[in-house]
Each structure stands twice: as C-alpha cells, then as structure tokens.
Amino acid sequence: MLAAGAMLTGGKRIGARQLWGGRPAAYMRDLxxxxxxxxxxxxxxxxxxxxxxxxxxxxxxxx
CATH class of the missing domain: 1.20.5 (Single alpha-helices involved in coiled-coils or other helix-helix interfaces)
Structure with a gap:
C-alpha cells in the first residue's frame, strides 16, 4: 500500500502487505x-x- 501523498519513484516495487510512504516513498512496515x-x-x-x-x-x- 502506498500512503497518501507518497511518491513512488522508478524501479521500486511494493510487496504484498507492505506500507510505503514519503517523498520519495520508502518502505515503512509490513501490514x-x-x-x-x-x-x-x-x-x-x-x-x-x-x-x-x-x-x-x-x-x-x-x-
């Protein structure tokens, strides 16, 4: 899941049940x-x- 307002940059992939956030987006935690x-x-x-x-x-x- 990508948090509101986050910006996912090229080459990144969000895994199942992961939370990413920030600008640029970074892995935060597993859900x-x-x-x-x-x-x-x-x-x-x-x-x-x-x-x-x-x-x-x-x-x-x-x-």
Missing amino acids: TDAALVDMQRGVQHYVLNGQAHKAAVLGTTEG
Whole structure:
C-alpha cells in the first residue's frame, strides 16, 4: 500500500502487505492482519458516509 501523498519513484516495487510512504516513498512496515481489518472498517465507513451524502443531496432515502 502506498500512503497518501507518497511518491513512488522508478524501479521500486511494493510487496504484498507492505506500507510505503514519503517523498520519495520508502518502505515503512509490513501490514498486520489487524491493520488490514481496521482499514476495511474505515473503507466501509466512507462508503456509508458517501451514500448518506448522496441521499441528502438528492433528497432520497436510498444510498
């Protein structure tokens, strides 16, 4: 995974379950199972917020 705002330069490859960040991007750490679960929860939270915002803008009760 590449952190927000990071810049991956040529020749670098991000491995499975790795977190890279910075400018230029550098390896930071491996992602644990718990970190991946927390990220998935965060993604679901943003999906639900987006659906609620869409419904509010359109004046509907659908997501």
